Amino acid sequence: MIDRSTAAVDKSGVMRGLTSKNRVPLGSEIYNRILETLYDEAAALDERRFDDWVAMLDKDLVYTAPIRLTRTGPNRDRDVMRTMMHFDDTYESLLMRTGRLSKSAWAEDPPSRTRRYVTNVRVGETENADEYEVVSYLYLARSRGESPDYEKTTGERRDVWRFANGKYKLARREIILDQSTLSMSNLAVFL
């Protein structure tokens, strides 16, 4: 039984960050290729090349964004709640979302102008030789219509990238946003 109560603390062993003990060193061939892939992904999303983005996703992808909940005292650092999410998606549902964006999705028509800054990339080995744990920081700035104000958000992405046929594909992404109350009025953009 899952304890879904708001008052209860999320019992997940890992709250954030990299879990792998075997780091893939910065500057190594694998690290460089993964970094390049992250940059390519950000460019595909910023340039709204959604087919190119979907081509970077593996079919068994799990794509989630848990909520944050402010706590005090002994549980002050257990502020990720995985019982509720902002995104709870699969490969198929992301395909549905990108398909919608090509039709009447007023939330992105006119489209937002976005800029994704991906930094602080850390890579670790996993039990599977062709899979890598990749943690990165994301800063997303989003401009809507003629408004001079940016909508923005920040977070950490805990990914698994899988190497097959000469390419890395996204197999798992957990986006841990830093806001408990999001300032962005919708998440019609991918993180």
Added chain:
Amino acid sequence: MLKKAGLVLSDGTTIDDLIDLKMNEVSLRVMNDPELHRFEMERIFARTWLLLGHDTEIPKPGDFVVRDMGEDQVIVARSRDGGIHVSLNVCPHRGMKVCTAEAGNTQVHRCIYHGWAFRPDGDFIGAPIEKEQMHGNKRTKSELGLKKARVHLYGGLIFATWNIEGPSFDEFLGDSKFYFDQLFCRTDSGLELLGPPQRFMIPANWKIGSEQSASDGFHTLTLHRSLMEGGVMGGTPESIYDNAPGMYGVDVSCTEGHSLRCLEAAQTFKMFSNVSFEGKTTEERLHLLPPPGITPELIPQLFKNLSPEQVDMLATIPPQVGGMFPNVLVLFIFAPRTDGGSSGALALHTYIPRGPDHFEFVNYIFAEKDAPEQVKRDMLQNSIQQAGTSGIIEQDDADTWPQIMRNTKGPMSRSITLKYQALHGHEKPEGWPGGGLLYPGFTKDDTQWNWWLNYHRLMSAS
């Protein structure tokens, strides 16, 4: 001769100038006026019943969540005896927040500023250094508790009001109780909140979201066109306006401003269109097409908890979307999935005012407590994909409302009136089991106008 109005703004504008009862028009100015906003906080949010959460959020003694009643923040906590209490999150000593977390568990809420301490029921325990009597001697300890609101539980939903002697919760629900019971009070164990609510900000006045929640069915056809394009609703993208899926049904409402849209599933969703109810009993119909959130094994509980007339409605024309005055949206929808499944999506939203030009969107996602774990998992996913922060339906609302807000600033724009003139008028369909104000046929402006009538009534009462 000027009509006597119960509310006059400092420039002489009356509530009747803003809400034209004869023409069924509302001045766009009401969506952005700091003075009106202060009246709303006093006359609506400090007076009426407000939704604050669900009792499954705080199951253990000492459990608490922090929520908002308009611009007033409150602690919603469970005491040792199991009771739920709602107390203002303002220390009576120096005005600090007593509780700086959003949720947790404690038997003592101790203010971090000077250490005044309170029980989950809001009672004052004392200040540090007991022998120095740092709470003084002019007031007794019983006078120094947190300000307490009046609480009512309805189907596990936690409601509270500052209007201690005011209308009961049942009076507040009025004739709509018959319909809301079908959503909130239909199973033995009731609903369960599937996790803490999503929270996000909308740069718009709270009423821009709330007047839509008063059963604005019509916007679905155009703003939510992608639902038709996605193939889950009846018709094709080319025939949206010809077929008008989801537009026909019975909109139910009441003088208290609440409303719900009751829709026949077979008329709304493509995937159900071959379901024939002809000659079927209520029970057979429920098994053919259980209402959103209900699984086959829960069907006997419906007969136990509801009247035969209420069950019959759930089996044929279930309430699906609507709202509760002043700031609650109800979304209990079939939510057919692209993979052909449909376990439904159950969500409630509250639109919390944050000044006249922003509101916070709080999205609560539910399932029946006794539903199988896999159904809960599917319903959570359905709800997140359809509604709230990333939901494909509500993304479009969240992008529309701020643009209305931008139009509330110029003197010409502010004097534009919103039109609620497509009216059907109350008509009770033959054999209709429930009361209230009823609008059969194509969804029109009646329910939203009833929302404004109640707004006008509360704002006029000093």
